[in-house]
Amino acid sequence: MKTSARLEQAISKLYTAFHNNTLNPECCKSCAVGNILDNTDTWKHLTEGHGSLNLTYVGKVNEAFGRKLNGYSPLELLKIEAAFLSGCGYKLPLSRKNRDSINRSSKEVMFNGMCAAVAILCELDDVANVMDFSKLFDFKEDKPVYELSF
Structure with a gap:
């Protein structure tokens, strides 16, 4: 699959932030867009x-x-951030009232947010969602439709 440089860089930055535990939805420098920028x-x-x-x-x-x-317009950046925050479980726009119930140190919460942001990033570049692995489970006549390749 051919992807744009902006998409590859954005996903790489989110991946690195996720694994370095530096994604923080409540910080403008460490949220999805903060990391992308x-x-x-x-x-x-x-x-x-x-x-x-x-x-x-x-x-x-x-x-x-x-x-x-x-590589992203202002409106695209807002869409990415909104998807990330929603994926983390926040009600938008972010306010003091809806911050208490979210566990920012949870890898699962950050993963869900990152997946939502990646879905929007892929949509903006008109490519299939790189996080969608559901095709691996498609089958026809008890045989997989797609092969897993390494």
């Missing part, structure tokens, strides 16, 4: 709130001028 928080000025899909004036201007951050 090299652990910077400049992207937070593009949104009305963490997890919101509404662009601020600054976000709208950057979007209108076609500005890209590591």
